[in-house]
Amino acid sequence: MPKTIVIGGGISGLAAAYALQKSEADYLLIEASDHLGGKIVTYAGEGFLIEGGPDSFLTQKRAALDLCRELGLGDQLIGSNHTATPSTYVLSKGKLHPMPEGMMLMAPTMILPILRSELISWPGKLRMGLEIFIGRNTTVADESLGSFVRRRMGSELLAKIAGPLMAGIHAGDPEALSLRSTFPMFTDMEKTHRSLVLGMMKRKKAQAAQLTTGPRPSMFTTLSGGLQQLPNAIAARLNPQQVKLNTRVQSVAAAGGQYRISLADGTSLIADNVVFTTPAYVTAEILQQLTPALAEKLRRIRYVSTSTVSLAFRRSEITCDLNGFGFIVPAAEGRKINACSWSSTKFSHRAPDDFVLMRVFIGGAFAEDLAEQDEATLIDIARNELRDIMGITATPVLARAYRWTKSNPQYNVGHGALIKEIDQLVSAHPGLYLAGAAYRGSGIPDCIQSGVDTAAKIVPRQTSSNPAISHAAPAFVAT
Ligand SMILES: Cc1cc2nc3c(=O)[nH]c(=O)nc-3n(C[C@H](O)[C@H](O)[C@H](O)COP(=O)(O)OP(=O)(O)OC[C@H]3O[C@@H](n4cnc5c(N)ncnc54)[C@H](O)[C@@H]3O)c2cc1C
Structure with a gap:
């Protein structure tokens, strides 16, 4: 026994x-x-590597990195590719705008890119600037991500960047997710530095001092043969x-x-x-x-349902520039997708040279019913949205949908x-x-x-x- x-x-x-x-x-x-593997599922076929669930892991917490090395997968580890900045775009009023350089989830680490950005209005920029004068929260024990970002950075940053980016990671509602349980670094930063902007700048300086030589480490890491190798x-x-x-x-x-x-x-x-x-x-x-x-x-x-749809196209049939990791879609845009990763730009070995691979995210706290549609419907949704947002009318050479019913826990x-x-x-x-x-x-x-x-x-x-x-x-x- x-x-x-x-x-x-x-x-x-x-x-x-x-x-x-x-x-x-x-x-x-x-x-x-x-x-075995649960939500870690890689499809390898026709020269493509498609991740059905997670596509990478973060290396600040070392458990995954160390385990890969221990298992002899060290030489298979690959970081995300460095693209010409910016690496992420944001859909705003139907147009893709570059995310200002230096944005770390909700906090800017550089001033000039924010000032130059067309994504954030001047009142929105001014409100972000006021962050350095705002005091610590000393009353609320646990606070929603939405409340925290609004209090420190203003509503516009919450709606356009922090909400879709941070809540998107958990497929959740920013007004319900607990900041302390999802992004404790920001709770700690407010406690230590009061201002996130000042805290982030100090952190960036300290990191730069540590990394005077060698390549810039990438934020996301995966395995060259797909995450299922782990x-x-x-x-x-x-x-x-x-x-x-x-x-x-x-x-x-x-x-x-x-x-x-x-x-x-x-x-x-x-x-x-x-x-x-x-x-x-x-x-x-x-x-x-x-x-x-x-x-x-x-x-x-609580758990919410999500889906991913991967679509591969002939590179020659895609007219838009894919120099970035993809784009996020704020809820106010009223679209049926939350985000799209340009997978073959983000990581090497995802598609043959003459093809591109994209991965669309559907569902989450605001649209569980969409995520629970059948696979053919999910593929149609993804294609229609990419046509409207990126102007892609080509027929995909490969399309795969993965449904993750009640799969994402919500740390509310x-x-x-x-x-x-x-x-x-x-x-x-x-x-x-x-x-x-x-x-x-x-x-x-x-x-x-x-x-x-x-x-x-x-x-x-x-x-x-x-x-x-x-x-x-x-x-x-x-x-
Ligand atoms: C679409 C998506 C994208 C994601 N992207 C990322 C990412 O990029 N990076 C990242 O770090 N994380 C990501 N995550 C989160 C991460 O993938 C999961 O949190 C993690 O894989 C969960 O692992 P687990 O072993 O805890 O649970 P699971 O993978 O859910 O494993 C639980 C297992 O239990 C089995 N089981 C269920 N009921 C029973 C039963 N009664 N008896 C026996 N067995 C049972 C299931 O079949 C399953 O295999 C993503 C998640 C999703 C859904």
Whole structure:
């Protein structure tokens, strides 16, 4: 019988299982679908590399970068290409405008590009300039992203840049998302420097002093053969006998100091530890009988649906300049897409030289119904929007849509307090662990870190309870 069962074979579950295996701790990884990797899905075919879910990870948090290197993927790591500035465009009144150079999500690090920008009106620029005189927030414990940006930078920056860019990362509503839980660096910056503009400028100076030589590091990193190389590399190192695909966990119940894990095929397993890496609402279903109070809290973490549509075109048929990473679409534009990445400009090896690849984002908190359309409809939406916005009338040589129903957790205002309550309830059940995108960061590095941290808590428990670890195939117990 396995000592630890990890439920869910996305990157969080894989990271947990791999860390357990490295510590020679016994585990069984159970995944409902027929493949590992969860939301990390790469399609490779006809010379194209298409990412269905994430396309890259950030390297400031080192977990993903370090894991890739440890798995021997170091020489496959590639940064985003440096394009002639600007790298991102913003749709405003139906026209694509360059994002002012030096914008770091919501805070400018350079003055001149803002002054020259046609995207922000003069009253909007003046309001941004006033930021350096605005005091700290000392009253509100947790604040929405929308409220914070409006308070510090003004409504225009929120509507045109910060909202679509920052809330877009979480596919969320800026008026609902918690600043502290999504972009804590800005909460800290206000606390330390008061003004974000002054704080950002100091930060930029310090970074420049550190980087006097060598190439400019890129913000986004991926793998030359697609992000799925990462889950594939972990999977290749796991003992195949300790991974069960096509197996859905239905419920977890107490079993005399251990846990009984019931599977959809009617069998069950007994384990000392259970690690949940499933979406919070799935975990809630599984735990409903064992702890209805915890299940109720888990259901409070809202999820929204999104979709991505990748379209490949012959380069000769695209007349517009693709010198950038793509564009974002503010809600006020009333369009059906949120953003478009020019994937073959952003990263190398995504398309053959004579072709370009683009990826359109649909759905999120404001348009879940659109994201849940069938794949043919999603492709039509993407094509129509690119025709209107970029003037692309060519027929794509390849089109692929990926639907992510209820896939993006929303860290709304109060998320931090909710997680504390969840932790409290979990601690009443020794051997139960929650990891993954729902709790302390949904980016790939956060998910990996959550799996690794969970394994680190389990290993001492396993080794103290039984130092002799069996790697035999787990025994199923008929219910
Ligand atoms: C469209 C999109 C784009 C994104 N872009 C980026 C990006 O560019 N960079 C970035 O860092 N992050 C990005 N993210 C976020 C990131 O991809 C996810 O947060 C992360 O991959 C989640 O990993 P996970 O293992 O926690 O969950 P998942 O990948 O959701 O894995 C959970 C697994 O549990 C399985 N499961 C579910 N129910 C059961 C059950 N009952 N029994 C057994 N198994 C079950 C599922 O089949 C799944 O494999 C993006 C997300 C989406 C949707």
